[in-house]
Amino acid sequence: MISGAPEHANLILDADGWLRLQAGIERYPSPNHDSRPQDEAPCLLVLHNISLPPGVFNGDAIIDLFLNQLDITAHSWFENVRGVQVSAHFLIRRDGTIIQFVPTVLRAWHAGVSCFAGRVRCNDFSVGIELEGTDTLPYTDAQYLSLRKLSAALRSRHPITQVRGHEHIAPGRKTDPGPSFDWARFAREGSWQAGQLPGTEPQSICL
Secondary structure, eight states, X not given: OOTTOOOOOOOOBOTTSOXXXXXXXXXXOOSOEEEOGGGOOOOEEEEEEEOSSTTOOOSSHHHHHHTTOOOGGGOGGGGGGTTOOOOOSEEEOTTSOEXXXXXXXXXXXXXXXXXXXXXXXXXXXXXEEEEESOSSSOOOHHHHHHHHHHHHHHHHHSOOOEEEEHHHHSXXXXXXXXXXXXXXXXXXXXXXXXXXXXXXXXXXXXX
């Protein structure tokens, strides 16, 4: 067991796309979601990073942002996200705590202008996971552990066969999860195959 990491049992998504609550799992329903087209099942997992303000890993600013409750006056940098309405399905904090904002059967607003395998609007067919971090600071062992367990739960519930970073589906616009994310470790620990992860294929050009 990783010191300080939540002791997640096997994670299970219920019929409505919510993780069953247990130690180390929190739920903050975000209003920033809508229905997937024709109730499409997600087949793509998109990994992001986030910290608010950048490089700061304490407090509830990320939660407040996803709930449209962020106090813009609390930090000068927050002016950059004034009026922004975004969300992700999940956030994995530095200690491995998993916070869910949107059920996986619905569309979270995480990818923005994006494309993958010839399809645009990746929000339609993806699940978004935010890792609390930056492009350059290594992610924690607790985060990799929680990511592995969460990914397994998602694959058990949905036909997810591909994983990309935000940088791969929105090249030139986004850079996360960045060079600090260990794709080889993620593949090894989660039993992903090479063809399911970013490789040498040309990056998509999103119009």
